[in-house]
Amino acid sequence: MPAIKTTATVALLAASALALSSCASSKRNDDKAAGTDAASAAKGNTNATLNFGAAGAPATFDPFYASDGETFRISRQIFQGLVGFKPGTADVAPALATKWEPSPDGKTWTFTLKTGVKFTDGTPFNADAVCKNFKRMDSQNAAGQTASEYWLTNMGGYNGAKGELYQGCTAKGDSTVVIKISRPTSKFPALLGLPAFSMQSPTAMDKYDANGIKAQGQGFVYPAYANAHPVGTGPMKFEKYDQTNKTVSLVRNDDYAGDEKPTVKRIVFSIIPDETARKQALASGQIDGYDLPNPVDWPSLKKDDNLEIRPAFNILYLGLNAKVDPNLKDLRVRQALYYAINRDQLVRSLLPSGANVASQFIPSTVAGYNKSLQPYTYDPAKAKSLLAAAGKSNLKITLWYPTEVSRPYMPAPDKIFNAIKSDWAAVGVQVTPKPMPWAGGYVTGTQNGNAAAYLMGWTGDYNTPDNFLGSFFADPKGQMSVGAYDWGSKLADALSADDSIVDEGKRASAYEDLNKQIMEQYLPGLPISSSPPAIVFSKKVTGVVASPLTDEHLWTAKVDK
Structure with a gap:
């Protein structure tokens, strides 16, 4: 039985199990006892620990300040949002809100909350707690505004700033919340299912100074809440972060109010940055599963373990920041850097089967994808010609790439970096490498706009073009700093206008x-590829549904130990 199943497979297996159970009960008189045994087997060992191999350390335990997948993977086990996503899909589903209704103009949303829910510190979850969360998110100091990338890219500002999407939260009794936004948008209410907008205990946030974040160098100093005291309403509770042994431990929330109760007692995330080491740890039984196995290992893992390939819902891109390197302001330079990369070879040799060369900044499954756009071809001669025309034949550039991590869109960052460096060197571009640990300055450094050129990617949070394009370009001061160009504000305005179109076809x-404009007129960065990532578990593990959003509920695992 596969460890990870699509929703359709789950339904089929359930139907098969029901049929077999009916046949058995007709053949013997001890059907009640057999049914009890079957239920116990299906439930799995509820006192088991699931050991999961993480590709990197979490940046923080407060998802509001996070933008990295390792933080979000842990957050999804601890926290819930007002909405969530149906397992195995990108479809919005109820979570802490049981239903929601927009006003006719799409600018006022009324949420009916689940009752009888408590945070794991005993604080009641109610409408007042929801509004306290939104007030906290919207009231950030300078460091918090820099760190809370998801709020900025989705809401557009803080404290009533011009253009901010969020306009206020009002509690109507204990179980009704009204949230106002400044314009209709395709991303509401789906964005409220993002880990960054999870509901967190107001009591714990006050007690442990959740907003006391400070900037330090290229990173941040997080307060006690973010380091050791995250409190949500989810199926698991934070236990400890053992930095010596590089493990994060979560324990079951026995008071979890969800319909599907946790099937494991504990989840331990073992931080193992090297993919080969993760594979060896799985083979030896040290861990029960891990994400992002190397594509070259897929055949053996499929044979010996339970491997599931997710749908491709991501973009790997090469970010460019003309504010850091003014040479990049010239469109011909940016075009030359693109023509110089042999992306067909890069995709064939370094990315998994099913990966595609990107023609734009959204994957082909997202509405708004332009089928008429063709990928830039590999043309070193044209690259040299463009550099010469721009007077940059001896261009020098610093290219950042992450270490101690694998990402769904970038399983081997160092190899991808070396491929690009080699291609650029062939057209006369001298590359200065800048490797940096993913959780040790890379994410915050690129997020703060410190890199001239860098490798980064994005796995969709929900299925709208704004989730990709808005995340990249809506903030003129963001990673690619489109504000450095004279068209930066025009692009940001266009993104807001397009997202506000109510009719889906017109949008x-x-x-x-x-x-088409982004790729032909602006070219603020270079989309590289879109890849289907995989996740693997031991044959002893079943019950985890693979997600295109990497939103796997590890707490539903059934561990046969």
Whole structure:
């Protein structure tokens, strides 16, 4: 039985099990005892520990200040949002809100909350707690505004700033919340399912100074809450972060109010940055599963373990920041850097089967994808010609790439870096490498706009073009600093206008046109590829549904130990 199953497979297996149970009960008189045994087997060992191999350390335990997948993977086990996503899909589903209703103009949303829910510190979850969370998110100091990338890219500002999407939260009794936004948007209410907007205990946030974040160098000093005291309503509770042994431990929340109770007692995340080491740890039984196995290992893992390939819902891109390197302001330079990369070879040799060369900044499954756009070809001669025309034949550039991590869109960052460096050297571009640990300055350094050129990617949070394009370009001061160009504000305005189109067909058409403009007129960065990532578990583990959003509920695992 596969460890990870699509929703359809789960339904089929359930139906098969029911049929077999019916046949058995007709053949023997001890059907009640057999049914009890079967239920116990299906439930698995509820006192088991699931050991999961993480590719990197979490940046923080407060998801509001996070933008990295390792933090979000842990957060998804501890916290819940007002909405969530149906397992195995990108479809919005109820979570802490049981239902929601927009006003006719799409700017006022009324949420009905689940009752009888408590945070794991005993604080009641209610409408007042929801509004306290939103007030906290919208009231950030300078460091917090820099760190809370998801709020900025989705809400557009803080404290009533011009253009901010969020306009206020009002509690109507204990179980009704009204949230106002400044304009209709395709991303509401889906964005409220993001880990960054999870509901957190107001009591714990006050007690442990959740907003006391400070900037330090290229990173941040997080307060006690973010380091050791995260409190949510989810199926698991934070236990400890053992930095010596590089493990994060969660324990079951026995008071979890969800319909599906946790099937494991503990989840331990073992931080193992090297993919080969993760594979060896799985083979030896040290861990029960891990994410992002190397594509070259897929055949053996499929044979010996339970490997599931997720749908591709991501983009790997090469970010460019003309504010850091003014040479990049010239469109011909950016085009030359693109023509110089042999992406067909890069995808074939370094990315998994099913990966595609990207023609734009959204994957082909997202509405607004422009099918008429063709990927830039590999043309070293044209790259040299463009550099010469721009007077940059001896261009020097610093290229950042992450270490101690694998990402769904970038399983081997060092190899991808070396491929690009080699291609650029062939057209006369001298590359200065800048490797940096993913959780040791890379994410915050690129997020703060400190890198001239860097490798980064994005796995979709929900299925709208704004989730990709808005995350990249809505903030003129963001990673690619489109504000450094004279068209930066025009692009940001176009993104907001297109996202506000209520008619889905018209909105998709507008985004198709905008994707063409981005690639042909603006080219703020270089989309590289879109890849289907995999996740693998031991044959002893079943019950985890693979997610295109990497939103796996590890707490539903059934561990046969």
